[in-house]
Amino acid sequence: MSEPPLITTRGLRKSFGDKEILRGIDLDVHAGDVVCLLGPSGSGKSTLLRCLNLLETPDVGEITFAGKRVRPGPDADTHRRQVGMVFQRFNLFPHLTVLQNLTLAPREVLGLDPAAADTLARALLERVGLGDRGQAWPHELSGGQQQRVAIARALAMKPRVMLFDEVTSALDPELVGEVLAVMRGLATEGMTMVVVTHLMSFARDVGKRVVFLDGGVVVESGEAAGTLDAPRTERLKEFLGHLV
Amino acid sequence: MSGGTWGTFATEIPRALAWTAALTGASLALGLVFGLLIALLRVGPWKPGRVLSALYVEVVRGIPLFVQILYIYYGVGYLIRQWHVPSPFLSATVAFGVCYAAYIAEIFRAGVQSVDRGQSEAARALGLTRRQTMRLVVLPQAIRNVLPALGNEGVAMLKDTSLASVVTINELTMMGRTITSLTYEPFLVWTVVAGCYLALTLPLSWAVRRLERRLRVRAAAHHD
Numbered sequence: 001m002s003e004p005p006l007i008t009t010r011g012l013r014k015s016f017g018d019k020e021i022l023r024g025i026d027l028d029v030h031a032g033d034v035v036c037l038l039g040p041s042g043s044g045k046s047t048l049l050r051c052l053n054l055l056e057t058p059d060v061g062e063i064t065f066a067g068k069r070v071r072p073g074p075d076a077d078t079h080r081r082q083v084g085m086v087f088q089r090f091n092l093f094p095h096l097t098v099l100q101n102l103t104l105a106p107r108e109v110l111g112l113d114p115a116a117a118d119t120l121a122r123a124l125l126e127r128v129g130l131g132d133r134g135q136a137w138p139h140e141l142s143g144g145q146q147q148r149v150a151i152a153r154a155l156a157m158k159p160r161v162m163l164f165d166e167v168t169s170a171l172d173p174e175l176v177g178e179v180l181a182v183m184r185g186l187a188t189e190g191m192t193m194v195v196v197t198h199l200m201s202f203a204r205d206v207g208k209r210v211v212f213l214d215g216g217v218v219v220e221s222g223e224a225a226g227t228l229d230a231p232r233t234e235r236l237k238e239f240l241g242h243l244v
Numbered sequence: 245m246s247g248g249t250w251g252t253f254a255t256e257i258p259r260a261l262a263w264t265a266a267l268t269g270a271s272l273a274l275g276l277v278f279g280l281l282i283a284l285l286r287v288g289p290w291k292p293g294r295v296l297s298a299l300y301v302e303v304v305r306g307i308p309l310f311v312q313i314l315y316i317y318y319g320v321g322y323l324i325r326q327w328h329v330p331s332p333f334l335s336a337t338v339a340f341g342v343c344y345a346a347y348i349a350e351i352f353r354a355g356v357q358s359v360d361r362g363q364s365e366a367a368r369a370l371g372l373t374r375r376q377t378m379r380l381v382v383l384p385q386a387i388r389n390v391l392p393a394l395g396n397e398g399v400a401m402l403k404d405t406s407l408a409s410v411v412t413i414n415e416l417t418m419m420g421r422t423i424t425s426l427t428y429e430p431f432l433v434w435t436v437v438a439g440c441y442l443a444l445t446l447p448l449s450w451a452v453r454r455l456e457r458r459l460r461v462r463a464a465a466h467h468d
Contacts (some may be wrong), residue, residue, distance in 0.1 A: 014319055030294065030373040039285060053369055055365055055368065055369060076373070077368075077371055077372075077373050080368060080369055080370070080371045081370075081371030083369075085366075087362060087366060087369075089362055090362060091360070091362040091364075091366035093326075093366070093367075093385075094385065095384045095385050095388065103376070104370070104372075104380060105367075105372060108372060108376055109370065109371040109372055109376070125321035146288060150366075153370070154369075154370070155373060157370060214343065235256075
């Protein structure tokens with residue numbers, strides 16, 4: 001790789017109380033990469049993801065974004081504008097309509113005028129297949145629709161990377177597909193993505209690289225299909241064996 | 245005799261009602277603004293602010309409202325008598341506002357804390373600052389959640405304004421005392437005064453209950 005990575009972490013450590021969740025993580029994410037973070041629950045993959053946009057502050061180690069060191073504090077707000085995030089539980093704003101959910105940050109953070117924000121939001125809703133639901137309230141939508149709105153809301157900030165934190169785990173099985181389809185589309189268009197997921201088929205098909213975490217360290221990483229089909233470590237073999 | 249009493253009522257009740265309403269309105273407005281500020285300090289990142297606001301709530305809640313009114317009108321009024329003659333209305337409004345701000349702050353705080361953490365995380369992840377997150381995402385939801393509780397504070401405040409008679413504001417209770425001393429018909433007079441309070445509080449309580457029900461329906465829809 002000639003180009004420097006878009007995101008790097010070096011020696012990232014994070015504890016909650018006396019429990020050390022991350023124990024020295026080095027990670028490189030290149031522009032256009034789709035990196036899937038895999039691992040058993042408690043392995044630290046969600047914490048690592050949340051460190052990337054400083055929702056969690058690492059205790060030790062450094063994060064760079066586009067070559068610049070990312071620090072907690074006032075600069076964190078600027079950093080977060082460029083990093084979209086989608087959560088397991090959607091976290092749409094229930095007091096705002098679908099359209100207002102999308103226009104809030106572009107208007108308040110980027111200073112877009114209402115008309116421009118509206119146009120942008122409608123285009124994004126169209127793109128996630130919800131062009132006709134702009135006036136709806138979040139609670140009127142199905143879980144799958146809410147999650148697609150959440151993706152569109154994050155995209156409205158035109159982020160340079162998207163973080164997905166187990167975004168299909170709270171969905172009924174029949175609604176998982178529509179959300180994955182949107183993510184697959186994003187990957188195809190070249191969006192840089194870091195995805196925490198339990199869905200190995202998604203990691204294999206859409207992921208370009210997988211990073212397997214266990215006990216707060218990276219146990220194995222590599223090209224997605226190759227790594228999942230022929231794991232080199234016993235831990236990953238065991239982990240994949242437990243999945244049905 | 246009784247006819248004269250009714251005649252007095254006819255002129256005095258509207259005036260007294262107006263004082264009671266004005267006192268309630270002004271005090272509630274002050275209490276809401278002040279209470280919100282204290283609550284924001286309480287949940288904010290600035291440690292001295294958190295300590296001060298907690299202290300404020302504890303101190304104010306530990307002193308009877310009646311004593312606070314006397315303290316501000318007579319006590320503080322005495323202290324500043326060289327520069328300013330305290331107005332009964334202003335003193336009472338400040339006393340009520342200061343006192344209710346402590347209770348209202350606790351309501352706002354509970355409201356802010358009732359909003360799911362995921363809401364502020366989502367807002368921060370979009371690049372909103374801490375302030376924007378509070379103003380645009382957390383507070384609107386918090387206030388909606390605590391509207392019924394605030395309504396109940398309003399009803400309680402309305403009843404408590406009867407204490408303002410001690411600083412010679414001619415509201416309903418003061419009116420009752422005055423008319424009783426003129427007409428010597430205490431049973432009639434106090435029945436009418438009680439009726440006047442009920443005429444104000446019953447519709448208010450009813451409105452609060454209605455609001456509560458409507459919000460419950462909406463909250464249920466949110467959790468579907």
